[in-house]
Every structure is written in structure tokens, then in C-alpha cells.
Amino acid sequence: MVRVITRRGLTAIREGREQVGMPKKPILLDSGSTADFSGRAAREFPASPIETTINGRKYTFRNGYNKTLLRLLREEGMLTGTKEGCAEGECGACTVFLDGQAVMSCLVPAPRAHGAEIVTVEGLADLTPSLSPSGEGRLHPVQEKFIEYGAVQCGYCIPGFIMSGAKLLEEKANPTEYEVEQAITGNLCRCTGYYKIVKAIEEAANSKP
């Protein structure tokens, strides 16, 4: 096995084929990072609190500086839509936007939230007011299509997939199927088999004006 893989690797390099099958421009789930660290000086916790913006609202946390961002959101912010499935970056159920980038919040230390702009699944529906004729409460197209195309079963993984899907559409308005797949390689689902999830994200891209 090792012999086969090594030989294949070396042969591919010799023949200049080592890039074959790699995406030229991989999906990064980053719509242009807005991180601005000026004025975010290192602080002494817990003497000074974590001040952050979540879903457009200001939060001040005096506890939880030694938690992960995921636990900060869930336990201090009471935002339980973001889920913990593994706590080691495998399942993607904890995906949130941190300064414009989709991250697995179980791998981010809570203090990184200081001065940052965070969006969780609870804040997604409000992000697209321009799409909403009646104003309030309109779901994000990715959320709508997940419902419409039966992409939800137990639902525990779904907030993570919704966040990855939504960020993908910000990064690329018209992704190919391959790009949709790239966007959700970091998300595990044990129920659906993924087919309907891919379909829902594609449909969300198509439905955008």
C-alpha cells in the first residue's frame, strides 16, 4: 500500500501531474476577511471583559475567557443554535462566521471574539433584508431551500451546513457542484447522506436574484 502510494506520487511528480484533480481556486469559505486587529490590544482576563458583536448586537462577557468560542456562544451568550458534535474540528456543527470567515468555533479560543464581528445561525435570517419584500423575518435562501428540498432530518448538523452554504454563496454566487462539495467537506451529517443537502445549496444559488 505505502509502496503503491509512494510510487504513484513520485510518478505523478515526474510526469508533472501532481496538481491533477486539485481545484485551481479552492473554496475557502471566506468572503474577504474583515478582521481588523488595531485597537484589539492584548488584555488581562478576567480583569477586562470580552467585548464582541454577535449577530449585530454588542455583548460583554465577564466569564468564559478560558472557554472555546463555541462554549462562549452557547453557555455565556445563550446562543444554542450552534452545536458541538466533536469539539475537535471534525464535524463542522459548530461553524460560525468570525470576521467574515467561516470557522469551526470549537477550535477558536473565546478571547479571539474580543473586538470581532460574529454571525451565528440565529443571525442568518436577518442578513438579507434586501431580499425581503415584507421586511422582517425572511429566511436566508439557504435555509429556505433546506426546508423545501428535504435536506433536514435530525437537524443537529444543519446549523453548520447552513453556515457553510451561506458563506459559500457570499464567496461565489454561482458555484459549481464541485464547489458546493468543497464547501461542505468539513461538515459531517449522519442522517441524510448529503445528496439533498448539495441539492438545497445549489437551489439556493439558483434562486438568488
Added chain:
Amino acid sequence: MSDHSIGTSHPRVDARGKVTGETLYSGDLTKPGMLFMKILFAERPHAKVKDVRIDRALASPGVVAVYTAKDVPVNEYGLQIPDQPVLCGPGASKPYTDIVRFVGDQIAVVVAESEVQADAALKLIEVDYEDLPPLLDPVTAMRPDAPRLHPDRGDSNVCVHYKIRKGNVDEGFAQADVIVEEEYRTPVQEHAYLQPEAGLAYLDEEGRVVVESAGQWTHADRKSIAHALGLPEEQVRVIYPAIGGAFGGREDLSVQIVLALAAMKLKRPVKIIWSRRESIIGHGKRHAIILKAKWGATKEGKIVAAENEIIGDGGAYMYTTNKVLGNSTITSTGPYFIPNVKTDVYGIYTNNVPGAAFRGFGAPQALFMAESQMNKLAEKLGMDPVEFRLKNALKDGDTLGVGTPAPNPVSITECIEAARDSFKWKKRAGRRKASSRVGSRPSSIVRGRGFAAGFKNVGFSFGYKENCWAKVEIYGNGNIERVVLHHAGADVGQGLHTVISQMAAEVLNVPVEVVELRTSDSATQGNPGSASASRLTFMAGNAVKGAAEQALAKWKAEERPAVAEFSYFAPPTTPMDKETGYSMPNFQYAYVAQAAEVEVDTEAGHVRVLRITSADDVGKAINPELVVGQIEGAIVQAHGYAVLEEFKTKDGRVMTDQLSTYLIPTIWDIPEKVDSVVVEVPDPNGPLGGARHGRTALPAGRRRHRRRHP
């Protein structure tokens, strides 16, 4: 007025909450004044607990209580038989509960003001163990001279033995022109539901102990909890919040009893969330099974005899091993008519993680054996494997191994034909080569196709008196304005709540949106039975239909509000005869056939499934989209079981205890194309035109023998 509600793919009634993050799972619940619990696991496969010292833990900051075996009123539990200690340790109310029998046995619990404090105190508990040699191989463990793991449960580690004696296999083999004799081994599989175990327990206004946690059968959970706490059942209340997947793995209890114990003693809310590691070592798995088979057929392609020996690793405790292996027994001859059958099925106690219910419930392992035998026989006979299956497929009136016919309608022939035709079985025969070259080298990739068929029980079977309760309330004046449907059946993700809403709407001729659901609360609702054994669409469907019809009759008689409760009793079944297996074990079966096209890299061993066609008979599909979702999900789970997942242990300890080591399929590990063919052969007993099952039973192991090397 509505169009028909059933037969349409109404969006899931719970989807909105799940996409917005509003839906609460057990780990999301909080109460003021809530305490946190952590559990000390044994982390060793076999030992006697000599002493548990908790003083240092008790003195640790924030700690409110530490409980050990001594504190459990009745230190035993189990869904089928109470053979598992709640906590292992000396001084308990029951003998032999000081023995640790697998790594996930629980020793003590710490309750503290915060999770961090509970965790810190856990490390201060001192336990003296006397390690015992672990029994890890079921074949060794079943020998008469093996040390007994449950000295109070009979004189051997064989916890289950089923026999089938039909006809005379010796005479059968004498008629055979070809005989195939093989041994197969199927591995453990981890459920890996995305939501690890969690729960919140507290006392309600009536002083009952409430446990909010994910499970599969509210009333069975309640019974086990009440038994261990020494309380009457009415004093315990089980509520299911949203459930983050189950697949059989939540049939047995995990955190519920100790949570209830702490809430009862402390009179404060107590919460626990298991980490992924705790979940993986702490709950049961799909049984690893050793299957030996000898099957014979005539040159005309008729199977004449089958002799099977099946040894299932039950692990430390019974869980549902008796039921799971019962189902293996019945399905071990495949969906075929075989006149002479001799089968012995054993379930064995070992020091491995317990074997538990897992999608397919013992059928996948047995069918993997049966279908592998079918392929090998067909090959020996020089016959097309699909034709060979059709020649032997069960027909209405044919007897199963248990000596009685399967209840009508037997639709395996329809499923096989549908899978064959939709897959274009004949046409794909020639497609053997993938591409001929990769760069400068000839390709090592070959292509093949495979076929398998299967069947599985619907319902708990073997004489269990199966019932299911529902209640319907109708409000309004002239027109029906509001319908409230009460049902405790667990929606584990399969979509039960949507399906029963559709059924109520259909009977009452109202839009689905008019139906409000009250779900899964043992204090206000009757027994729904288990969300397992593929039974709920059938059982709940009949219950909801009954309640809705009676409520409607009252409504028409001008009762306001019109309220009716209804309990549906399934058609009776009988247990297997001890010596021959003779029985009418099930009131219904589900049938399926699948075809697959696969590429195998013969150098690197990589398997790529290009296409799977699955033809599933569901009776009448209440919600076709949900059925397709079940089929797709089941296929990917089965695919993981066959080619990717590997549960590794070393000396009884779990090595693959994280999602980074126990790998389940990602988007890039799944079959490239799944065609779901929904076959609808209505069942006269099924509710509303014959619904059979919502959760497709997919014999997972079947995927493997599809990999026929050309």
C-alpha cells in the same frame, strides 16, 4: 379544504426550527439553579471494584454531591433484562454489581455548580480495582469452562440461543448439485449520531422527577428509571426534546438514571452533556457477528438446503441482543424459499462494548451472509445472480425458516425486478474497464456490478404485545379550526412528526398546518412503543388514524371540542419454539433489492461506488420525499459500514474514540449516484392505504459482496 395530505411530500413540520437554530436538543436546555454532572467511567474491560473513595472529590470546590453504587436504590437496569449495574461498586443493593464488564461501565457521578468543577473533582475520586482477565472473543467466552461474566444469570456466557429446524438438511444436501460453505465476519459499527448524549433532570410542580433527554421510547425509559430509583412509574416523567439522530443507539439508557437520581436527591436541576469520547465508549454498538453457512442448490438453480451457525458478540450486557439476534435468525435465509433449514444463533456475553440495536437490527449481518452465499452459488452454477434470486424469491404462501409463511403481501420479486430494470442490470454487464491508462501506466482500476436483496421485520415481534397510543382534539364551531394531536412517538430524525401530522390531516380533511403537535411526554401521553424495528409509521399511523376517526365522529355528533384517544394493537405474533423455531414471529416485513456498480483500484484497494439503485417496498409512501431521504441516508451509512468505518479496540479498550479516528463518510466518501425506487405494494393492515415503514431498513453489509471482482 385540503387536497390529499398523504402521498405528498409535505415539508417537515420541524424543519424551520432546525434551520434557524431555534430547535432545542437536550444539550441546549437550561434551568435556573442548574447543577452539572460528570460521570467517572471504569475505562477497563473487566475488574472487581474493591473500594471507591470520594472524600477528596467531595471537598473539591463547587462540588455538591458524589454518588456511587451504594446510593442507587435498585442498582440494576436494562431494556430487555436488568443485567447492568447503574453504577459499579461495592456495597450496592444487588450482588455482582461490583464487577466492571466493559470500559463504559459507570463508577461514580460528581455533581457540582459548574462543569469545570465537576470535571476537576472527578479526577480526585480514588478507585481500587482488581483487574480480571478480559473475555474478548465470543468463541472463547461461549465455552463451558469460560469464567462466567454474570454469575447470577445461568451457568454460561451464552445469553441467547435460537434454533431453526425445518425439513431435513441432510436430505436437502443430498439433492444438491453444488454446495457453498463459507465463514463470514461482520464488524462492530458505531452509530455516530451527531448529537452526543445529554440531558436535564429536575422536579416538576407535582414533585415528579423529570428527565429531558433523547431516547427512542419514552415509556420504556420511564420504566427503567423508576425501577432503579425504587419509585412508582407515575413519579417519573420522561420528555424528549429534539433528538439528534438515534439509529437504534438510543434505545438503551445512558445518562438518564444517574441524572434522575441526582435531581431526586438534591431537588435541583442537574444537567449533563457527554463529550464525543464519552458517547463512543458509553453506548452500545452494532453487533460484531461470526457467520458460518453451508448452502446447497440443484443445477436448475433451486436452493435445497441451508445450514447456518451465527455467533453474535453481545458484549457486556443484554441490551437488545435477544431481539437483534432473533431478527438475524429469521433473516439468515434471505428473502428466499428454502425447504430444509438448520440454523443455530448464539448471543454471547463478553467484555466488549455491548451489542445494541442499530439500523437493520441484526438483519444486515445475516443478510450479508445470505447474499454472499447467493452470489457464490450463482457463480458456481454459472447463472446470472439476479435470475438465480428470482428463481428462489419468496412468494405469497411460501414458508420462511420458522415454518410459517410471511404475512401478505410478499413483494420481494417486485423489488428485485424494479432494481434490475431501473439499474439496467444486463446492459451494465459489459462495462468492465474504467479508463485504460493513468499517465504512463496502465490503469489498475476495474469495474464490476453486484446485486443483493433483503427483508426485515416491522415491529417488535416474537409475541410481544405491541400497542401504540394517540389522542386527537378538534376545536372550532362550524368548521374545524384547530386540531391538536398528542403522540409520544420519538422523532429521531426520520420525520415521524411530519408523517403523523399528515395522517391526522388526511382523516380530518384539513391542511397539515392546522394540526398542532404535542409530542413525547410520558406524563400526558399513552405508550407509543419504540421508535425502532421500523415500526412507527405503521403503528403510529394506525393509532393516529383511529383517534382521528373517532374524534371526527364525535365532531359530527356536535361534540365541542371533539376529543378521542385510541390505542392500536398490532396483529398478534408468536415467539419461536425453543427446539424448532416454529412461529409466526412478525406481522409484517419490509422488502428491498439493490444493485450497485463499483470501481476497485486493485493496487491501492480503494473502492468507489459509482451508482446504487435501491428498490424499497414501503407499502404506501405517506411522504415520498421523506422515504427517499431515509433510503439515501441508509445507503450512505451502509456504505460507511462496508468500506470506510472501522471500530478498533485493543485489549477491550476503544482506540477509535473520536470522530477523528472513527471515520464516517463525508461528502467525498459517498456513492456517486443513488437511485431510489419506491415500490408501493399496499398492505391491507397498513394505515391509510397501507403505509408500512418510514425508516428503510437497509441491510448494510450487503454493500460488500457487491464488490465482485471481474
